[in-house]
Every structure is written in C-alpha cells, then in structure tokens.
Amino acid sequence: MNEANKNILVTNALPYANGPIHIGHMVGYIQADIWVRFQKMQQRNIVYVCASDAHGAPIMLSAEELGVEPDELAEQYTKQHAKDFSDFLIEFDNYYSTHTEENEALVLEIFEQLKQSDCIEKKIIEQAYDKQEKMFLPDRYVRGTCPQCKSGDQYGDSCEKCGATYKPTDLIEPKSVLSGEAPILKESEHYFMKLKKFESFLENWINQIQIHDSVKSKLNEWFQIGLKDWDISRDHPYFGFKIPDEDEKYFYVWLDAPIGYLASLKNLSNKKESGINYEDYFSDNDNCRLVHFIGKDIIYFHALFWPAVLEGAGLKKPDAIFVNGFLTVNGEKMSKSRRTFIKARSYLEHNNPEYLRYYFAYKTNSGIDDFDLDTIDFKNRVNSDIVGKWINIASRCSKFINQHFDNTLGKTIDESLLENFENASDEISELYENREFGQAMRKIMLLADQANQYLDQEKPWVMIKDTKMKEHVLEVCTTAINLFFKLMIMLKPVMPNIAKNGEIFLNVKNLEWQNIHDRLTNHEINDYKPLITRITSESIEAMLDK
RNA sequence: GGUGAUGUAGCUCAGACGGUUAGAGCGUCGCACUCAUAACGCGAAGGUCGGUGGUUCAAGUCCACCCAUCACCA
Numbered sequence: 001m002n003e004a005n006k007n008i009l010v011t012n013a014l015p016y017a018n019g020p021i022h023i024g025h026m027v028g029y030i031q032a033d034i035w036v037r038f039q040k041m042q043q044r045n046i047v048y049v050c051a052s053d054a055h056g057a058p059i060m061l062s063a064e065e066l067g068v069e070p071d072e073l074a075e076q077y078t079k080q081h082a083k084d085f086s087d088f089l090i091e092f093d094n095y096y097s098t099h100t101e102e103n104e105a106l107v108l109e110i111f112e113q114l115k116q117s118d119c120i121e122k123k124i125i126e127q128a129y130d131k132q133e134k135m136f137l138p139d140r141y142v143r144g145t146c147p148q149c150k151s152g153d154q155y156g157d158s159c160e161k162c163g164a165t166y167k168p169t170d171l172i173e174p175k176s177v178l179s180g181e182a183p184i185l186k187e188s189e190h191y192f193m194k195l196k197k198f199e200s201f202l203e204n205w206i207n208q209i210q211i212h213d214s215v216k217s218k219l220n221e222w223f224q225i226g227l228k229d230w231d232i233s234r235d236h237p238y239f240g241f242k243i244p245d246e247d248e249k250y251f252y253v254w255l256d257a258p259i260g261y262l263a264s265l266k267n268l269s270n271k272k273e274s275g276i277n278y279e280d281y282f283s284d285n286d287n288c289r290l291v292h293f294i295g296k297d298i299i300y301f302h303a304l305f306w307p308a309v310l311e312g313a314g315l316k317k318p319d320a321i322f323v324n325g326f327l328t329v330n331g332e333k334m335s336k337s338r339r340t341f342i343k344a345r346s347y348l349e350h351n352n353p354e355y356l357r358y359y360f361a362y363k364t365n366s367g368i369d370d371f372d373l374d375t376i377d378f379k380n381r382v383n384s385d386i387v388g389k390w391i392n393i394a395s396r397c398s399k400f401i402n403q404h405f406d407n408t409l410g411k412t413i414d415e416s417l418l419e420n421f422e423n424a425s426d427e428i429s430e431l432y433e434n435r436e437f438g439q440a441m442r443k444i445m446l447l448a449d450q451a452n453q454y455l456d457q458e459k460p461w462v463m464i465k466d467t468k469m470k471e472h473v474l475e476v477c478t479t480a481i482n483l484f485f486k487l488m489i490m491l492k493p494v495m496p497n498i499a500k501n502g503e504i505f506l507n508v509k510n511l512e513w514q515n516i517h518d519r520l521t522n523h524e525i526n527d528y529k530p531l532i533t534r535i536t537s538e539s540i541e542a543m544l545d546k
Numbered sequence: 547g548g549u550g551a552u553g554u555a556g557c558u559c560a561g562a563c564g565g566u567u568a569g570a571g572c573g574u575c576g577c578a579c580u581c582a583u584a585a586c587g588c589g590a591a592g593g594u595c596g597g598u599g600g601u602u603c604a605a606g607u608c609c610a611c612c613c614a615u616c617a618c619c620a
Contacts, residue, residue: 148547158619164547165619195620214551218618221549228620254620300620325551326617333616362558369552370616377558380572388585396582438559442571449571452586461581477581530583 007288008046009281010036011261012090013295014053014098017077018062021084021344023356023373024327024334030360031324031435032293033090037493038432041513047093047281049264050085052078054099056253057138060239061178070239071099084344088353089496093276096264098256103263104241107256111244113313119194125231128156128168129186132179136235137168142183144171191233191243193255198308199227205307210320214368215296219303230305258306261292284316291320296368299323322435325370339544350542354495355382355535361494364437375544379535385441389448390491391498391531393455393484394505397477398528400460409523410474413482417454418519421447421486425516428490437494444490451483481506482520489516498531505529 012032015021029050036048054074063070074097082095096102114120128137142156148164156168168174169185176183203223206216232255234240236248241256243249262282269278281288294302299321307317329340347356359378362385363371401407424447431440458476463469484502489511492499503509507525 159547218550221618222620224549225619230620296617299618304620328616365559367551368617372558374557377572381558383583383585384572387583392582392585394582396586399581442560445571449586455581456579456587459579459581461579464581532583534583534585 004044007281008039008044008291009265009288010046010048010291010293012050012293013298014051014257014260015081017052017054017074017081018059019077021081022334023342023344023347026088026344026356027327027360028293028295028324029085029090030088030357031364031437034357034361034437034493035432035435037091037496041493043512047265047268047276048091049094049096049261049268050092051096051098051260051264052081053253053257053260054078054097055240055256057238060237074099084348087348088344089357094264094268096260096267098260098263100263100267102266103256103260106259106262106266107241107251108244110259110309110313114193114309117312117314119197119312121192121194122189123192124187124189126185126187128183130176130179130181130183132181133176135237136186136188137176137178137183139168141177142168142171142174143177144174147172188235190231192229193232193305193309195227195230195305195308198311199223201311202304202308205317206303209318211303212323212366212368215299215303215321215323218299222300222304227304254301254305255309258302282316289319290316291322292318293322293324296323296325323368325368328370328372330374331372342543347543350539351535352532354498354532357494358382358386358441361437362441364435365439366435375540379537379540383534385445386532387534389445389452390487393448393451393480394528395530396455397460397480400464400473400477401481401525402527404464404470405474407525407527409481409520409525410478411522412475413519413521414475414479417450417479418482420450421483422517425490429513432493444487448487451480455480478521481525485520486516489513501531505531
C-alpha cells in the first residue's frame with residue numbers, strides 16, 4: 001500500500017494529571033500538532049489523540065493531601081490541561097483519560113492475552129515499606145545519605161551526585177518522605193512482564209521502524225546490559241486499575257498509560273459523529289501507521305516495554321517514534337528561583353501562542369537535542385520573521401489595492417517569482433514531513449525576503465504617482481499578495497490562526513497544501529487588518545514574573 | 547560512575563562524499579528609502595570552526611586523547 005494513503009494514528013505523550021503544564025511540555029505537543037496539521041493539509045487520513053495520565057502513587061498522595069478523591073484531582077487537571085492545549089492551538093481529535101472504562105477494558109484484555117502467551121510471572125520481592133503510613137514506598141519516596149559518596153538527601157534508587165544505584169534501604173539513615181520514619185523491608189508478591197523474552201524481537205524491531213539513530217544508540221545501552229523483567233503491579237494503597245483475582249493489587253501506571261492511547265482512539269470511534277472506525281487506525285495490517293511523539297525521558301517505556309506488551313498481546317506495534325529533547329529557558333533548566341519557570345497558562349496570559357509555535361518550529365530538527373528559549377532571541381526572531389518579513393508583505397501593499405483598485409486584484413501577475421515559490425514548496429513539504437521544521441522556516445523566510453526585495457525594486461509607492469504606471473502597480477501588488485498567499489499556506493501548520501485571519505483577508509477558504517499552485521487574479525479581497533502585533537519586552541517580563 | 551549527545555561569528559543555527567578567500571538570519575554600525583506594525587532595501591565590521599596530537603597532497607569535516615555543557619541510568 002502506498003505510504004501516502006495509509007491511515008495514521010498519531011499520539012502525544014500523556015501529561016501526568018498531577019500539576020500544571022509548563023512550556024517545556026509544550027515542545028512535544030507543538031511539534032506533533034504542526035506535523036499533524038501539515039499531514040491534514042495534504043489530505044491524509046490521520047487521527048491525533050492524547051489523554052490524561054491519571055493513575056499512580058503521586059496523584060493518590062496529592063489528592064490525600066488536598067482532601068479530595070484522586071479521580072477528582074485527575075479530572076480537574078485533565079480539564080485544565082485540555083484547555084491549555086486548546087489555547088495553544090493543539091488540535092487533538094480526542095483528548096481523553098486513562099481512568100476510563102474504555103481503558104480498563106483494554107488493559108484487562110491485553111493483560112489476559114499476556115497471561116495466555118506466557119508473558120507474565122509472579123515473583124516475591126522485597127520493597128521499602130512505611131509502617132506508619134501502611135504503604136509500600138516507591139524509590140523516590142525514600143531519601144537519605146548516599147552509601148557510596150555520602151551526599152545527603154538523595155533519592156532511594158540512585159545518587160544524583162555520584163550516580164551510584166542501590167536499594168532504598170541501602171541509604172544511610174533512610175527516611176520515608178511521607179512519615180519521616182525509617183522504612184523497613186517487606187516482602188510482597190508482584191506480577192512481572194517477562195521482558196527478557198522480547199530481547200531479540202525488540203532489537204530487530206527498532207531497526208524496522210522510523211526512529212532517530214541517537215535513540216537507537218540509546219536503546220543499545222539497555223540491550224547491552226540486558227533487559228530485566230518488568231514489575232507491572234503495585235500494592236494497596238494505590239490509584240489504578242485492580243488486577244483481576246487479587247484484592248489488594250493494582251496495575252502499575254506505566255502499564256495502563258500507553259494503552260490510554262488506544263482507549264482515546266476507542267472513545268473517539270464510539271462517537272458516531274466522528275466517523276472514525278477503531279480498526280481502521282489500529283490493526284495489524286499494512287493500512288495503518290502508528291506514530292508516537294514522546295519526550296526523551298520516556299524512551300524506554302515506548303521503545304522497550306510498550307512494543308513488548310503489544311507483541312505479547314498479538315497487537316500492532318508502533319511504526320515511528322519521534323523523540324523530542326527538553327527546553328531550557330535563557331540557558332538554564334527551568335527553575336522558579338531563576339525566573340525561568342513558565343507555566344503554559346502564564347505564557348498564554350501575556351503572549352500569543354503562535355509566537356511560541358513559530359519559535360519552537362524554528363528550533364526544531366529531527367534530532368533529540370535540547371533547545372533553548374532565549375527570551376531576547378525569541379522576541380527578535382518572531383518580530384523580525386513573522387511581522388517584519390512575512391506579514392509585512394501584505395501590510396505594505398494592501399493599501400494600494402484598497403485605495404486605487406477597489407480591493408480587486410489584477411489580471412496579470414509576475415510569473416517568475418511565483419514559480420520560484422511554487423518550486424520551493426516541494427522541498428519545504430519534504431522538510432515538514434521529516435520534521436525538519438527549523439530548516440523549513442529558514443527556507444520560507446528566505447522566500448519572504450525575496451518578496452520584500454521585489455517590492456523594493458518595483459517601488460509601487462513611486463509609480464502610483466504616475467497615472468501611466470497604474471496598471472503596473474496593480475500587477476506588482478497582485479504579485480506580492482500572491483507571494484504572501486503562498487507563504488501563508490506554507491506557514492499554516494505552524495500558525496493556523498494567523499492563516500485563518502489571512503484567509504478572511506484574502507477572501508479564500510480552508511486552504512490545503514495543493515492550493516499553493518493557485519493564483520489569485522481578478523479576485524476581490526477584504527480590507528487589511530493587522531494580523532498580529534509585535535512582542536514587547538513588557539509581555540516577556542510579565543510571563544516570567546509568575 | 548556508566549552511557550549517549552553537543553561544543554562553528556555577540557545570539558540562534560546551516561555546513562552529504564575531507565578540497566579554492568567558512569555561510570545564513572538576528573543583533574551592532576554606516577548608507578538609503580518612506581508603501582509598511584521605527585517595518586523594508588543596500589553595505590560593513592565580526593570566526594586561528596572547544597583544546598592538543600595524529601592520518602592525509604589537503605580536516606570544521608576522519609582518528610585518539612583532553613576540556614566544557616547537557617541528558618538518561620528502568
């Protein structure tokens with residue numbers, strides 16, 4: 001089957017419903033959204049889903065502290081996150097939650113399949129236990145002094161200072177974060193996924209899918225060490241789905257989280273009006289592609305555990321895993337004390353989301369490197385590229401068309417420059433496809449430069465004073481408006497709202513990628529209104545102040 | 547500590563296969579223009595391509611080591 005005709009299911013990593021989204025999170029969502037919007041403009045069949053990751057000990061404990069039920073807390077954050085995404089113009093076809101009937105049904109089904117294919121075993125393990133709180137403690141909930149380098153206040157699994165790894169009870173003077181008491185070791189029976197069985201399958205599989213080389217070499221680290229079986233159960237108290245035939249045991253949140261992708265698709269297909277059929281987008285045949293966008297911190301879950309689970313359950317495996325790096329702000333890790341921690345909401349209160357979408361696009365390549373939001377660079381880049389180069393084309397010639405030509409574009413057009421733009425569109429299209437958004441933006445802005453140079457050479461503001469030249473002014477402005485129009489299509493995946501307002505200005509509708517070859521001639525347009533305003537130092541300061 | 551990555555003009559980044567005077571945008575400075583959201587155009591300054599050593603007729607581009615930064619370690 002032709003790649004272009006396949007149905008594509010795209011997912012974004014599930015945000016954890018235990019706190020607000022910050023702009024570092026937004027990197028992956030904006031990248032995926034741009035890619036999906038580009039695919040939709042190519043009229044591909046594509047479904048883009050996400051959901052809230054609603055289970056696990058941290059949510060349970062936060063809820064307890066706030067005196068609410070964990071599902072209520074998760075629900076609150078789910079709504080807040082969905083609003084943040086939508087205000088950043090992330091256009092999911094469905095945003096759901098892992099704490100749902102659809103997900104539980106899928107989890108139970110997949111677990112049953114895993115048991116039947118002999119992928120599950122029970123083992124007794126020893127784990128840190130807080131006697132006072134009566135609960136087993138995740139490693140991160142035990143802190144103490146590193147037994148190797150003696151650094152104080154380290155987590156229970158590894159030392160941030162020297163990198164040593166150990167058991168929580170190996171710490172010197174270990175303390176439960178919850179009660180402050182020293183934890184004891186207690187035995188418990190856990191369910192394990194036999195990950196070792198999948199070692200050769202996985203090594204083979206990662207060479208068949210679309211995944212960046214540096215991610216592969218990352219995965220090779222784990223293959224070289226050898227995969228360990230994966231603990232997929234947790235003891236009471238825990239917030240998650242109960243394991244069948246067990247009273248006090250739950251599925252580990254990372255088992256049900258990726259299954260949440262499928263639950264979100266299932267939920268969408270259950271809505272009749274969506275017109276989406278589950279099997280069309282998730283079944284083990286050649287007609288569909290499964291594409292995950294994730295952050296580099298969760299590579300092992302998506303490229304080791306998840307495909308192993310799918311393989312064990314006899315289901316379709318991912319075809320592509322696109323990994324993004326992290327965001328730093330002004331060269332630093334985001335931090336509240338350094339005024340570099342920016343919540344999605346604080347950003348939105350003071351700045352236009354499309355500024356950030358453009359800046360992130362400008363910084364995006366197919367690799368997994370981190371990138372920096374330098375606030376000065378951000379302001380210069382956006383103001384110069386979007387306002388000074390692109391929007392400026394419309395702004396500087398629309399008045400002529402309005403005042404002298406009754407808002408109607410001419411019949412003739414300067415072909416050479418237009419063809420140049422159209423020819424560039426294939427290359428730009430390929431850059432979008434390969435998620436080389438940064439290169440795409442640079443190429444597009446070089447075209448915008450050409451348009452501005454063209455206007456500068458033709459000087460319509462001089463010619464308009466000579467009535468004999470009036471027709472030529474019309475041709476120049478018509479050409480420039482067409483150049484603007486083509487740039488608008490190329491930038492639509494990144495800045496959909498500006499494009500939408502641009503469509504109103506140009507009196508056209510729902511532009512697709514192929515419309516790049518259209519010519520607007522003898523065509524009435526509307527009065528020009530500024531499509532975006534510049535970023536100011538004040539608006540940047542304001543978002544950092546939170 | 548292990549592993550992976552990064553280090554090119556003030557800033558952000560391009561630079562298959564090693565090959566003439568290392569590129570772009572932004573910023574800075576100068577000139578010009580006045581249609582445009584003090585936008586746009588032209589021009590200039592600015593780099594011993596992290597360091598050292600090696601391979602080669604030739605290295606930013608390959609190799610080794612070192613330094614710095616970042617990330618991950620279930």
